[in-house]
Amino acid sequence: MRIIPAIDIIEGKCVRLTKGDYGSKKIYSADPLEVAKRFEAHGIRHLHLVDLDGARSRQVVNHKVLEAIATHTKLKIDFGGGIKSDKDLKMVFDCGASQVTGGSIAVNNRELFSRWVSIYGADRIILGADAKDEKIATGGWQEDSGEDLIAFIKSYQKKGIQYVICTDIAKDGMLEGPSTELYQRILRNTARLETTVGLSGVEDKWVYDINLIASGGITTVEDLHTLREIGCEAAIIGKALYEDRISLKELEHLIQLE
Secondary structure (H helix, E strand, O other): OEEEEEEEEEOOEEEEEEOOEEEEEEEEEOOHHHHHHHHHHOOOOEEEEEEHHHHHHOOOOOHHHHHHHHHHOOOEEEEEOOOOOHHHHHHHHHOOOOEEEEOHHHHHOHHHHHHHHHHHOOOOEEEEEEEEOOEEEEOOOOEEEEEEHHHHHHHHHOOOOOEEEEEEOOOOOOOOOOOHHHHHHHHHHHEEEEEEEEOOEEEEEEEEOOEEEEEOOOOOHHHHHHHHHHOOOEEEEOHHHHOOOOOHHHHHHHHHHO
């Protein structure tokens, strides 16, 4: 399972929110590049970079932070927040993102988002499925779309989406553990049963076509083991790192065991 630290950006600074509430902002560093370099020094290979200013203003704002991290590290960066147009998407890729996450745009402009998947490939476009009470939230988590979470994911699964980041907003920043049962239901509902014939006879095996990336509430290394066991492809860690609930040394050890 891939381990992906998160850097959330407001006004160029590394921050964390609680349950997506901008009023709960806590600044952890004025220099996101230094934070990213520290992650890389401990063997981290992937980064989830979120433009919170962009998510709220509906246009990419902190692309210079992305460019600096992409230029000065070898991290594979997934960037999200405020990507609403072809121009935004091109700028983000030009600034060095390996992947982009679309959340609100996938709800509000399905045709455009689906076209991005077709043009850039399902390996570069991630579906952001962030939910409160299992309803998709948009606009930097400030708006309830009314869309059912699992139905939303399945609708894009039919269109070829391969990567899905799912955050249970009620868990985000709470340090109370991830929504394991929710992730299990997502995986069950998006899996297919494949029958094979081998030396031991006929076997049925569940195949996961969705690479599910868990986000929100991860607090301990044990949480990471649990998410791996249930079939998550990756896990995004935020506040637990910044509050020293999980150390970079622990992550370094886990990555070495992969």
